Amino acid sequence: MSDDVLTAARPGPAVTAGPAPARPVRGGAAVRAGGRALPIVLAILGILVLWYAVSYLLLAPSRRFLLPPPHAVFAESLGNPQVIAPMLAALGQTTMVALIGLAIAVAVGMGWAILMSQWRLAERVLYPYAVILQTIPILALTPLIGIWMGYGIPARIVVCVIIAVFPMISNTLFGLQSAEASAHDLFTLNRASRWARLWKLQLPAAIPSIFTGLRNAAGLSVIGAIVGDFFFQQGSQGIGGLLRTYTLRLNMEPLFLAIIFTALFGVLVFSVFAALDRVIVGRLFGLKPR
Numbered sequence: 001m002s003d004d005v006l007t008a009a010r011p012g013p014a015v016t017a018g019p020a021p022a023r024p025v026r027g028g029a030a031v032r033a034g035g036r037a038l039p040i041v042l043a044i045l046g047i048l049v050l051w052y053a054v055s056y057l058l059l060a061p062s063r064r065f066l067l068p069p070p071h072a073v074f075a076e077s078l079g080n081p082q083v084i085a086p087m088l089a090a091l092g093q094t095t096m097v098a099l100i101g102l103a104i105a106v107a108v109g110m111g112w113a114i115l116m117s118q119w120r121l122a123e124r125v126l127y128p129y130a131v132i133l134q135t136i137p138i139l140a141l142t143p144l145i146g147i148w149m150g151y152g153i154p155a156r157i158v159v160c161v162i163i164a165v166f167p168m169i170s171n172t173l174f175g176l177q178s179a180e181a182s183a184h185d186l187f188t189l190n191r192a193s194r195w196a197r198l199w200k201l202q203l204p205a206a207i208p209s210i211f212t213g214l215r216n217a218a219g220l221s222v223i224g225a226i227v228g229d230f231f232f233q234q235g236s237q238g239i240g241g242l243l244r245t246y247t248l249r250l251n252m253e254p255l256f257l258a259i260i261f262t263a264l265f266g267v268l269v270f271s272v273f274a275a276l277d278r279v280i281v282g283r284l285f286g287l288k289p290r
Contacts, residue, residue: 048070051067051069051070052069052070054067055067055068055069056069065250065252066252067252068252068253068256072253073253073256073257073260074257076253077253077254077256077257078257083254083257084257086237086242087239087242087254087257087258087261089236090229090236090237090238090239090241090242091238091239091261091265093229093236093237093238093239094222094225094226094229094238094239094240094265095225095265097153097156097157097160097225097228097229097238098160098221098222098224098225098269099221100157100160101156101157101159101160101161101164101221101224101225102160102164102217102218102221104157104161105160105161105164105165105168105217105221106168106214106217108161108165108168109165109166109167109168109169109172109213109217110168110172110210112126112130112165112168112169113168113169113170113172113173113176114172114176114198116173117173117176117177117198117202118194118198123173127173130165130166130169130170131166133162133165133166134166138159138162138163138224138227141159141162142159142227142228142231142232145158145159146231146232150232150234151231151232151233151234151235152232152234152235153235153236155228155232156224156225156228156229156232156238157228158228159224159225159227159228159231159232160221160224160225160228161224162224163220163221163223163224163227164217164218164220164221164224165217167212167213167216167217167220168210168213168214168217169213170213171209171210171212171213171216172206172209172210172213174206174209175202175205175206175207175208175209175210176198176202176203176205176206177202178205178206178209179201179202179205179206180205183201183205184197184201187200187201207280207281208281211273211276211277211280211281212277214273214276214277215270215273215274215277218269218270218272218273219266219269219270221269222265222266222269222270223266225238225240226238226239226240226243226262227240228240229241229243230243230244239258239261239262239265242254242258243255243258243259243262246258
């Protein structure tokens with residue numbers, strides 16, 4: 001038998017097939033979106049079931065007006081132009097107050113925190129005032145705000161700023177102080193100025209904390225706008241003023257619809273700034289949004 005035949009007859013090394021390439025999952029974004037939306041849908045369904053149960057099982061028919069079932073609320077309020085039109089106008093008024101108050105709270109809070117981060121004496125003097133603004137109940141200040149500023153839109157904006165400013169102060173200050181000591185040493189070796197250190201080191205390091213404070217302040221600004229609407233009645237009426245009017249008149253169907261609109265408004269504002277937090281911080285720091 002020739003050498004060529006023997007060589008061909010010898011078994012060669014076993015060839016192992018590599019792992020099959022992973023197939024891209026179709027509809028991955030849709031699956032993730034559905035996974036995020038499913039808990040919200042289940043929560044809404046749970047609220048509706050509980051609402052119907054309390055209205056029909058726990059309340060007597062003579063007292064059912066205290067908690068009308070959802071279909072009665074939507075039929076008598078959502079389909080009534082005399083109710084829905086002023087409610088949407090009031091919601092627009094509250095939105096304006098909340099956004100103006102949030103913008104002022106962001107500017108004041110960041111400026112306050114930057115000042116405290118640059119001078120230790122300023123931190124010792126100013127930080128207690130920030131804590132006082134956070135701890136004093138806003139209901140104790142509303143009479144004074146009304147007396148000093150009147151009972152119109154400026155007073156509502158002030159209430160909104162007082163409630164929303166502390167998260168911006170505390171989170172921004174924490175972020176500015178979170179830069180690593182080694183990075184500070186590098187700036188010191190290069191004889192960087194105070195403002196160069198702030199602009200190129202501390203502010204970039206503080207961006208995640210600033211957006212966390214912005215997300216919290218956005219939700220609180222909605223609460224502040226509604227509280228201001230509830231107590232200050234001069235000028236255009238906000239959604240908080242409608243809540244007070246419907247409560248005094250025991251108009252339960254419009255009252256519940258106004259509560260639903262208020263809750264949806266707060267969730268929407270919080271969700272928008274939470275999405276901005278994930279997208280912007282993720283792009284700057286190379287993190288994929290969840």
